[in-house]
Amino acid sequence: MRLAVEHAVIRLGGRTILDGVSLAVGPGEFVGLVGPNGAGKTTLLRLLAGLITPDAGRVTIDGRPLDGVTRDERARRLAAFFQNAGIGWPMRVREIVALGRLPHRRAFAAESTADHVAIARAMAVTEVAELAERIEPTLSSGERMRVLLARALCVEAEMLLADEPITALDPAHQLDAMALLRRVSHDGAGVIAVLHDLTLAARYCDRLVVLDRGRIVADGAPATALADDLLHAVFGVTAERGTHADGGAYVLPWARSQQASGKTRP
Template sequence: MRLAVEQAVFCVGTRTILDAVTLGVGAGEFVGLVGPNGAGKTTLLRLLAGLIAPSAGRVTLDGRPLGSVSRDERARRVAAFFQGAGIGWPMRVREIVALGRLPHHRAFAAEDAVDRAAIARAMDLTDTTHLADRTEPTLASGERMRVLLARALAVESEMLLADEPITALDPAHQLDAMALLRRVSRDGAGVIAVLHDLTLAARYCDRLVVLSEGRIVADAQPTAALDDSLLHAVFGVSAQRGTHADGGAYILPWARSQRTLGETRP
């Protein structure tokens, strides 16, 4: 499976949000979308999900224009959840997660054993089983995020799109969520996640795609994508780097860096 955008442009009025963006992600890849606020990360994810159409360029699924793929097929093959998405009414958590199975059924069809197993698996992986009988309004923000992730995982799709999946989570659940997304990719699905924590993004992702002012300015393995010059020019920070005892390299944004007057981003 391959989900891609080719020379995609997205405009709102006279403002260009994405400018000639080309990106492809295949099965088994965990790709992080990073960049400053307003860089176009969530807009790019929405294009990939088929929620909005590009002003120019195209979005493809296995080489087919995404718009030509039926809604049912897209729902089965590409699962997504977005920051700030609400449930809309006071459903119980298990019912919310079960919504992820709808693409696999005709309308009003009853759950079968496969559905029940997928729902239970998704809730176990996201540490939400104990929340099963709680209603959505009673959830804390971090609990709600994990429930939405469980709903997306219950689809058991070939591609998972996640918008800020670790926002509002405590440190332990942030680590759990990132490890889970990497596991999903290792099991064969493609994963594309919008992330703000550069340390965790660099640690867990296979590739980082850096956006700045609507353009991709880097697309590489994490240490190559987040080199010192890019951190300075795009994020306005310097970083500490090191190697953990387990051999893994880490990047820790440490201080603001001062841009030279008139300096432009890459």
């Protein structure tokens, strides 16, 4: 599946949030959307999910306009979760995760064997099986994030859209979540995630798309997309770089750029 946005413009409250954005993601890619606060990352993800309509441009699935794809097909092929998404009412964790199977079932139909397997697998890989009987309001923010991720994985969609999937997670679960998303992509699905941790984004993503003030300013391999001049110009930081003993390269934001120190971005 190829999900693309072409020359998209989004205006909200008289302000341009996305300005001529074009992006295409295919199967097996793990793409990180990074950029400073207010750059348009979550807006772009919402556009790709079909939750908002562009003022100009279009979103396509395999070349077909997204707004021409039926809701049922879209629900099966695209899975998304957003960190501020509401559950709606108190539900048990297993019931929340099982919602991810609704696109595969007829109305009021009982869960199939395939549903049971998908639910159990999603809960296992996100380590929420032990929370199965807990009610959503009793969950911590990190537990809730993992439950929402499990629900999205349960869809077994061709494309997974994730808004800040490691926010509120402790370091161990951040590593687990990033490794899981990379595994999902290597298994053939496309993954697009909004991320703020540049170190983990550079380590796990195949490709980084950098947004600044509603425009894409870099799109490529992490080492290229997070070049020193871009880190300074877009994020106002300098970075330390190195190679781990396992051969993996890393980038670590280290300090505010001298010119940026004490200043506020316009």
